[in-house]
Amino acid sequence: MKKTFFTALLLSLGGVVFSQSSDELQLKAIYQSALTKGQGYQWLDYLSNQIGHRLSGSDNAEKAVQYTKAQLETLGLDRVFLQEVMVPKWVRGAKETAYIKDGKNKIEVPICALGGSIATPKKGLLAPVIEVHSIKELETLGTALKGKIVFYNRPMEAEYIETFNAYGHCVDQRSSGAREAAKYGAVGTIVRSMNLRLDDFPHTGNQSYGDLPQAQWIPTAAISTNGAELLSKKLKENPQLQFYFKQSCEQMADVLSYNVVGELKGSETPENIMVVGGHLDSWDLADGSHDDGAGVVQSMEALRILKQLNYKPKNTIRVVLFMNEENGNRGGKKYAELAQTNKENHVFALESDSGGFSPRGFSFECNDEEFAKFSSWKGLFEPYLIHSFVKGHGGTDIGPLSSKHIVKAGLKPDSQRYFDYHHAANDTFDAINKRELELGAATMTSLLYLMDQKGL
C-alpha cells in the first residue's frame, strides 16, 4: 500500500518529492499515534458510562464540562479555559406514554417528546388522528385538522446513498410540523422517527414553535418507526381511531454553562486561529456516544496527537467543545461572538458531528480555488482509505464563525448506521468501534496538520 502510494506520488508530483514525503511520514505518525496510543476511546467511555447524557442545562452537562477541561489540562497545552454561555434548559419529565385507541382496544406504542415541546394536559391528550406525508398537505386538509392529532408519516427514503440527504428531506416534519399544524387548529402532532430502519426506538430532536403565539403551542412527540407503521395500518382499518399521549416536559429558565477550549499557541502566526471541535451537549435519551461524544473526543485527540508528536503548529490551534448544539447552538454563537469581540482571526474550523464511524472524507466550505488545492492532498489520504472530498456544510457549531476569510470543513464518516442511533436510546458506548473512532481522529488531525503547513 505504502509502495503504491509513493509510486503514485512520484508519478504525479515529479520533483516535489521531498516535501510530500515528509507529509507522508507525518500522516503515518498521526495515524499510528491514534491507533496505538489513542485516549479518545477511554475519554468517551467516561463521558458515556460515568457521566451519561449531557442535555444543555443538566447536571451531567456541567460534569462533562469539568471532566473534559480537566482532561485537556493533562495534555500540556498552552492554555485551557471556559467560555460562559447561557443555555436553554428543557426537561423531559416522566417517561412518556402513548397508545392507539381503536374502539375498546388500547395498543401501546413507543414515543418520546420532541425537544422544546410543551407537555400534554396532565391527564394526557386523546384525539382523532389524521395521517399526512408533508407539511404542504396541511393546506389541502385545512379545517379538517381542527381538534385532530396530525400524524406525520413520511419515511426517510432508502435510495439516498448518503443518509444525511434522506434526513434533510424529512426532518421538516419534526422541526416545524407542530408549528404548522397548530395554525390549522390541530391539538398535537406525532412524527415518525427520523430512522431508516424499522425498530422500536423513538428518536427525539429539536422542534420550534417559531413566532407562533404561545397560546397556540401544541405538544409534539416522535413515534418509533414500527409504531408509525402500526398506527398507519390501524388508521387504514379504522379512520375513526384515536391516539392518546401524555408527556410532562417543561422549558425552564436559561442556565449558565460553558464552552471548553484548549489551545496550542502558534509558533509563526499565532494570531491566526484554527479550530477543531464537536459539541459537548447531547440529547437526553442515551449517552450521546455518536452524537456527539465521538466528535468531542476526536477533537481532544487531535491536540493530544499533535502534542505527543511534539508538533509545533505555525498557527494557533484550538480544540473547542461547544455547548448546546442540539437545541439552540448557543455555544457556537457565543464562540463566534467572542471571537469578534476579541478581534480574533479565525482561518480554519473543522467539526466532527456525524458520528464516530469509519471516516470517508471531508466536506469543505470554501471557494473553488481552495477546493482544488485541498483536493490535491487526496493522494496523501489514500493509504488511510479516505477518498471523499466534497464541497458542502462544515458543521452547526462552527456555522456562526466568521472572519476576513475562513475555511470550514466537516469530517464525513460512513453514514449508513448514523440514523440507527441518532437522538435515540441506543446511542450508547457499545455502538462505538474503537478503531473507527480513532481513524476519524487521525483523519481530522491530518487535515489540521496540512492546513497548518500549507492551507493558508
Add this chain to the structure above:
Amino acid sequence: MKKTFFTALLLSLGGVVFSQSSDELQLKAIYQSALTKGQGYQWLDYLSNQIGHRLSGSDNAEKAVQYTKAQLETLGLDRVFLQEVMVPKWVRGAKETAYIKDGKNKIEVPICALGGSIATPKKGLLAPVIEVHSIKELETLGTALKGKIVFYNRPMEAEYIETFNAYGHCVDQRSSGAREAAKYGAVGTIVRSMNLRLDDFPHTGNQSYGDLPQAQWIPTAAISTNGAELLSKKLKENPQLQFYFKQSCEQMADVLSYNVVGELKGSETPENIMVVGGHLDSWDLADGSHDDGAGVVQSMEALRILKQLNYKPKNTIRVVLFMNEENGNRGGKKYAELAQTNKENHVFALESDSGGFSPRGFSFECNDEEFAKFSSWKGLFEPYLIHSFVKGHGGTDIGPLSSKHIVKAGLKPDSQRYFDYHHAANDTFDAINKRELELGAATMTSLLYLMDQKGL
C-alpha cells in the same frame, strides 16, 4: 451528487457520454433495487435466526442448502441445481472449560477449541505454560517446551489500516502453531484470539496438523484477548503457574454435502460463465451472519436484482453458494473440478467473504492491462462511495477455479469491525446493518453488469 458526477463524466470523457450515461442509469437502478426491494436482509435473518450456525457436515448446513436452493428457485432463474461434495465433519462437543491454576487459585478464562483440533484427555489437560510471540521463537526454546502448553500471544497490530493485513501477520499462530509446538514435545497450545479489541470472546478458526504423525497431535484452543492479557500478566507474576483446559471435539467421517448453484443463461455467449458467490458454511459458535451469511445473500441478491431489472446478460451468470470454505474448501475445489470436467469456460468470478459492512471497493486478480480497464470504471462507482480498486486476492472459494483466462475479484467492505466478530459467538444477525449489506450487494451486481457488458 448526481449532478457533480455527471459533470465529471462530461469533463473526463467528452464524446462518450451516451454509453456512459446508460451505464450510469443501470447502476442507479441496481442500487435503487437493492436499497428499496432487497431480499438479502430477510434471507440472512432466516439463515441466521431460523437455521443458525452452518458448520460443514452439520444438520444446519444441510438446512441452509435446502433453504437457499428453494429461495433461488423463486427467482425465475434458468436453472437451480446442487453439486455433491464430500465435506469434513468436525464437532466441538461439550462447551470447553479452562482456568489458570496459580498456586491454589483457579481463574476461569474463556476458550474454544480450534477447528480440527483433537480433544484433551477426558479429565482435561493441566501443564505449565510458556508464552511465545512467534513460531520462530520455538527454535530458541527447544527442549524447554517439552511437556508444556505453548501460549501464543502475539496480538494483531493496531497500526495496519486494513485489518486483514493485521490478521495475515498473526494467523500462523492459529493455523500451524499446534503442529510446530508438537514437534518440540509441547502437550497443547493456547492461542490469543485473532481480534483487535480486548473482550471476552474466544475466536475459533481452522488449524492443521499438516503431515505430523497422528500420534504427535496435541489439542489446541483459542483464548479471548482479555484472557490472553490476564494469562500473560499472571505468568509474569508466577512463571510456574499451570494452565488447565478441557475440550471434547472430534473429527468424524466425511459426509455428503452440496454447493448450491443458480444460473441465468447468457444471451450472446452462454458458453462464457461468470460466477458470483460466498460460502454457505460457517463456524459453529454463532450464526455466521458476517462470515459468510452476508456473502451468500449478497450473491443471491445479485441475481435477484438482475432478474428484477429484466437484465439479459450476454454471458451466463451463476450464483454459487460454496460449502466448506472454513475447514477444507472442498466446495471451492469441487466446483473448479467440475468446471474442468465439463469443459466450462469461466471468465470472471466475484466473491464476497469479508463481512457485510459498507462496501469500499474491490480487489482484482488480473493483469495490469485489465486492471487499468477496470479502474476506468471507478467514476461510475463514485456516487455510491466506492473508491478503492486494488490488485489483490479474489477469494478462497473461487481460488481453485481456472480457465483459459479468468479474472477474479473480491468485494472489499470496510474492514474495521470484521475481527470483532470473526469466528466468534457475536457474529450474529444483530451485528448486520441492512443498508450496508444492501450496498454491498448492489456494488457486486454493478461490477457483474459492467464485466458482462464490457469486461471481456
